[in-house]
Amino acid sequence: MSVKYIPVQWNPNKWIYDAVMLAGVALFLWVFLYITPEVLSHERAINPQIHNARAFGACAFVMLTVILCIGPAARLDRRFLPLLYNRRHFGVMTAFVALTHAGYILNWYFAFSSTDKLVGLLYANASLGQIAGFPFELFGIFALICLLILAATSHDFWLKFLTPPIWKRLHYLIYAAYFSVAAHVSLGILQDQKNHVFTVLFMLGAGAVIVLHITAWLSERRETAAKDGAWAEVARVGDFREGYAKIAKLANGGRVAVYLMEGKLSAISNACAHQNGPLGEGKIIDCLVTCPWHGFQYDVRSGRSPAPFTEKVPTYRVRVMDDMVEVHPDANPPGTYVEPVPLPEPEPAPEPDTPEEGAKA
Amino acid sequence: MSDKPFFVGYLPAPGPLRTFLLTACILLIAGLGGAGLLMGAAQDDPGPGAFRFDYGRQTVTGVVELTPYPIIHVTEGNDRIKPGDSFLMTAGGKSGVDSRAEPLGGQLAQVSGVVLERGDLYMLQLRGGRNGLQAAEGDAPEITPEPQGRWKLAGEICDGKCLAGAMRPGRGLAHKACANLCLLGDVPPIFVSTQPVLGEEFLLVTGPDGTRLPPEAYDYIARFITAEGDITKRGDLLVWEIDVDTIEVTE
Numbered sequence: 093m094s095v096k097y098i099p100v101q102w103n104p105n106k107w108i109y110d111a112v113m114l115a116g117v118a119l120f121l122w123v124f125l126y127i128t129p130e131v132l133s134h135e136r137a138i139n140p141q142i143h144n145a146r147a148f149g150a151c152a153f154v155m156l157t158v159i160l161c162i163g164p165a166a167r168l169d170r171r172f173l174p175l176l177y178n179r180r181h182f183g184v185m186t187a188f189v190a191l192t193h194a195g196y197i198l199n200w201y202f203a204f205s206s207t208d209k210l211v212g213l214l215y216a217n218a219s220l221g222q223i224a225g226f227p228f229e230l231f232g233i234f235a236l237i238c239l240l241i242l243a244a245t246s247h248d249f250w251l252k253f254l255t256p257p258i259w260k261r262l263h264y265l266i267y268a269a270y271f272s273v274a275a276h277v278s279l280g281i282l283q284d285q286k287n288h289v290f291t292v293l294f295m296l297g298a299g300a301v302i303v304l305h306i307t308a309w310l311s312e313r314r315e316t317a318a319k320d321g322a323w324a325e326v327a328r329v330g331d332f333r334e335g336y337a338k339i340a341k342l343a344n345g346g347r348v349a350v351y352l353m354e355g356k357l358s359a360i361s362n363a364c365a366h367q368n369g370p371l372g373e374g375k376i377i378d379c380l381v382t383c384p385w386h387g388f389q390y391d392v393r394s395g396r397s398p399a400p401f402t403e404k405v406p407t408y409r410v411r412v413m414d415d416m417v418e419v420h421p422d423a424n425p426p427g428t429y430v431e432p433v434p435l436p437e438p439e440p441a442p443e444p445d446t447p448e449e450g451a452k453a
Numbered sequence: 454m455s456d457k458p459f460f461v462g463y464l465p466a467p468g469p470l471r472t473f474l475l476t477a478c479i480l481l482i483a484g485l486g487g488a489g490l491l492m493g494a495a496q497d498d499p500g501p502g503a504f505r506f507d508y509g510r511q512t513v514t515g516v517v518e519l520t521p522y523p524i525i526h527v528t529e530g531n532d533r534i535k536p537g538d539s540f541l542m543t544a545g546g547k548s549g550v551d552s553r554a555e556p557l558g559g560q561l562a563q564v565s566g567v568v569l570e571r572g573d574l575y576m577l578q579l580r581g582g583r584n585g586l587q588a589a590e591g592d593a594p595e596i597t598p599e600p601q602g603r604w605k606l607a608g609e610i611c612d613g614k615c616l617a618g619a620m621r622p623g624r625g626l627a628h629k630a631c632a633n634l635c636l637l638g639d640v641p642p643i644f645v646s647t648q649p650v651l652g653e654e655f656l657l658v659t660g661p662d663g664t665r666l667p668p669e670a671y672d673y674i675a676r677f678i679t680a681e682g683d684i685t686k687r688g689d690l691l692v693w694e695i696d697v698d699t700i701e702v703t704e
Contacts, residue, residue, distance in 0.1 A: 103463045116482040120489035128493030138499050139621050150492045154485060174460045200620075200632040204546030205638055216630040216637070219672045224704065225626055273507040289495035293488065295616050374461045420582035 109178040113185060120151045145196035145279075150290075152190040153277060156270055159183060164308035170373065175383045180246040187243035190236050194272040197229075211216070228279035231272045238269035252369060260368045274298055285330045323411065323418040326350045329436060332357070332417070337381075339372035342421040347372065348408050350419055351381060352393045356432030358392040359408035365426075366403065392427040410434055462485070483604040491533040491675040502571030502618025504578070508533055511577065515686075516593045518647040518687060522641040525564050526596050531570075532664055539688030541641045541657065542566075542586070543614045547631075549639025550579055553586045559598035562586055569617035574655040576617045576645065597612045601684040606646050606693065607703060610658055610666070610674045612636050613643040629675040638675070641702065643664045644693055656693040658682075677703050 124147035128145040129137060137143075159182050166172040201210040202216070242265055251259045260318075282291055327338040332352040339362055340348045347362035349372030358372075360381065361370045369385030376382070380389040380398060390397055390405055397403040402426035409420040412433060424430060458467035466474060514529040527538045534540075542550045542564065554562075564586050579585030612635035615623030616694040621627060624645065636642050644658040661668045661682070681699040685692045 105462050105466070107604060112478045112482060116485035118488040119482055124485050124491035124493035127490060128496070131494045132496060135501050136499065136503050136618075136621055142620070142622070143496075145490070146496065147493065149701075151485075151489070154488050154492075158481070158485075171458075171470060172469070172477070174462075174466065174474055175477065177460070179463045194479075202634065206546075206548065207637070208635060212634050213630070216633045221670065224702070225672065225674075225676050227627055229628065229630060241590075264627075280627045284497070284622075284627045285495070286497050287495045290492050293491055293495075363661045375457075377461065382459075382461055384460070385462075387463050407536070434540045 105174070106178050106181070110181050112210050117151060117155065117185060117189065120154065121147055124150065135343060139200070141196055141200040145193055145200065148189050148193035148196065152186055152193055152390050153273055155182065155186040155189060155293070156266075156273060156296065157301055158268065158299045159186065160270055161304050164304035167308040167370075168304070168311060170384070171375075179305075180336035183239070184243040184246055187236075187239040189205060190239050194232065194236055195261045197232075209306065223279070223296050224283060226279050231279065235269045235272035235276060238265045238272065238356075238371050242266060242269070242359075248366075256365060258362070272447075285452060321419055323413075324348070326359075326419050328415050329412065330415070332435060335376040337372040337374070338417070339370070340419055344421060346421070346423070348409075348419050348421075349374075349381070350417060351376060352435060353379065353392050353432070356434050357417060358414070358430065358432045359409045359410045360390060360395045361405040361423065361426075362394060362404065365390050365397075371405070393432055394427055396427045457691060471551050472495065479490050491650075497622070498550055499621035499623070500573070500618075502569065502616060502621060502623060504618055505570050510565060510580075510614065511568055513678050514561060514563045514589045514591075517557045517560060517562045518596050519555060519558040520588050520657060520659060520664075520687065520692050521551070521663055521665055522639075522657060523532040523550055523558075524657070524687060525562070526689055528561065528591075528594065537689065538575070539690040540577055541613055541690075542577050542579055543569075543640050544585070545581065547614075547635045547638040547640060549641065551639045553579075553582075557586070557588055559590045559593060560602060561591045563589040569614065569619060571617045572655070573653060574613070574672075576613055576641075578614070599686040601651060601691070602662060603681060604650065604693070605679060605681045605685050605699075607648070607664050607677070607679045608642065608644055608646040609677055610670060610695075611645055611676075613641040613657070616643050616645065616655075623624055624675065624677050628674055633671055633676050636666065636671070642674075644695070651686070651691060653691050657683070657690040658693045661694045661696060663694075667696070667697050670695065670700065673700050673702065679703055 094102045163249040164177045173179060198209050202212040205212055213229060218223045242263055252323045266375055276372040277294055285291060324340050324342050326340040331338060334352055339353040348359050349362045350357055353376050364371050364383040366386055366388045369383045371381055371383055374382045374384045381392045382389050388403060395407045395411060406423035406426050407428050407430045409424060409430060410433045411418050456626055458470040459464055461471055467617055513531055513534045514629050515525040515527040518524045518526060523542050524539055525542060527536050528532055530536050544550050560688055564577060566577045566585055567577040569578060612623045612632040642658050644656045646654055658666060678696050679701050682693050682695040
């Protein structure tokens with residue numbers, strides 16, 4: 093939560109996150125650049141510029157793969173949520189690594205010509221009508237543009253300026269970038285490789301992204317299947333746990349987080365006002381719903397952040413019918429107070445038959 | 454909802470989560486290092502081509518022939534380049550020497566530059582201006598082309614300079630745009646045959662009747678193709694006049 097913008101609101105966890113990320117990237121590049129030339133038994137070494145370009149290109153692909161695996165992994169197992177916490181820094185770093193790759197390519201393959209490098213990049217290969225020999229550089233350019241847009245708009249200023257829904261949709265460009273990178277690699281280096289180790293690693297990476305996303309989607313679908321009717325069923329009374337939420341998916345596609353706090357039910361939007369993080373996967377801390385992504389907090393009864401913060405999320409009406417908790421799909425304006433609904437006491441379990449006097453041993 | 458420890462970004466990670474996160478971080482770093490090793494070590498051999506700066510600057514005299522790509526047939530060599538050798542020429546960067554060589558077609562000339570060598574493929578990157586190519590005094594012997602008939606070949610069209618070692622690797626589809634830029638800059642195109650042709654793996658490839666490589670062939674650069682055309686031996690170089698209508702892609 094914020095009341096003013098500063099470049100980065102650092103805290104120890106962010107330092108640790110970035111240190112781990114930088115250590116991984118540095119290790120990848122160091123091994124690729126300085127260890128593998130010793131391993132390769134080539135009569136003549138690969139040009140340093142090409143070797144560097146490959147190192148940074150491969151690193152960008154691996155980083156993108158990890159970034160895209162974090163989201164579904166966190167949905168499948170909440171213990172991965174901390175990896176999502178500072179993912180924006182991971183993305184910005186990826187954009188810089190990809191830009192370095194592009195720089196090496198541009199200043200080597202497209203240099204030393206009477207044609208301008210950028211012009212040459214766009215017109216040197218015009219074989220658009222074929223798969224083998226297709227100008228795969230175009231996919232790389234598109235992916236790089238996407239990554240640069242994402243990096244440039246990663247700051248909270250853009251989140252506030254664009255509003256979270258638009259910002260989130262814009263950042264779905266990461267998928268376009270990844271598909272474009274996959275096409276760039278498939279039509280480029282994979283067409284030439286005789287050693288298929290890279291091909292296998294590429295398929296494993298891309299396959300992990302696809303499988304994790306499908307698994308998370310199926311899991312979510314099972315848990316929050318859309319229901320018909322004006323009031324949407326959420327869960328049975330006995331399913332609620334103090335301080336945690338159940339998530340309901342509405343017929344209109346929206347999601348509602350119904351929290352149990354101090355024995356009473358309240359419902360707020362599942363989308364955090366910060367980055368659309370899943371509030372329903374959070375927890376009540378200090379009487380406030382706490383987002384699992386970045387810790388933004390809201391009063392579960394009003395959807396308002398505590399002063400001096402100003403974030404608000406919509407609230408919903410809740411009712412209990414028989415043993416079922418239901419939520420009305422029409423959202424209240426963000427910040428609207430709704431009286432919490434007491435959770436009925438569960439019916440006592442039938443007592444076992446009393447043994448007859450004298451039956452005891 | 455489970456009782457698993459809940460992480461809040463600006464608070465210390467809960468104890469039970471720390472072990473998991475520490476393991477995840479170590480695996481992430483180690484995984485990135487392992488990926489770097491596997492990917493880096495999976496790179497193919499770029500071949501033996503290279504600039505031979507170790508040979509030093511080479512200066513020889515010979516007859517300039519325009520095929521139309523200029524060839525020099527050596528008449529006065531040195532310790533490394535012998536009379537009777539024929540080789541291709543290029544300028545610095547992605548440029549040929551056509552504008553300098555054309556006025557000297559059929560004449561004796563002195564050439565000077567650094568060698569690019571890949572097996573039997575020999576090329577000289579000339580120094581700039583007249584230092585690299587200038588008319589020489591003397592009578593130029595006539596170079597008689599020796600027709601070798603029509604051949605159907607399988608292989609790949611590359612730019613001669615990158616293939617010869619200006620870039621490692623200097624061939625293949627990932628290098629196609631660079632090859633196109635080189636050929637557009639008048640660097641001689643080379644056909645790399647999958648099987649030796651008259652004892653040679655590399656042939657200078659031109660269009661029919663002494664023309665440049667036709668623009669229609671550019672879509673096929675760096676792809677494995679078969680095509681037909683007449684081969685002529687010029688000095689000790691083979692020149693293949695490709696018939697673009699016969700080009701077929703072989704996957």
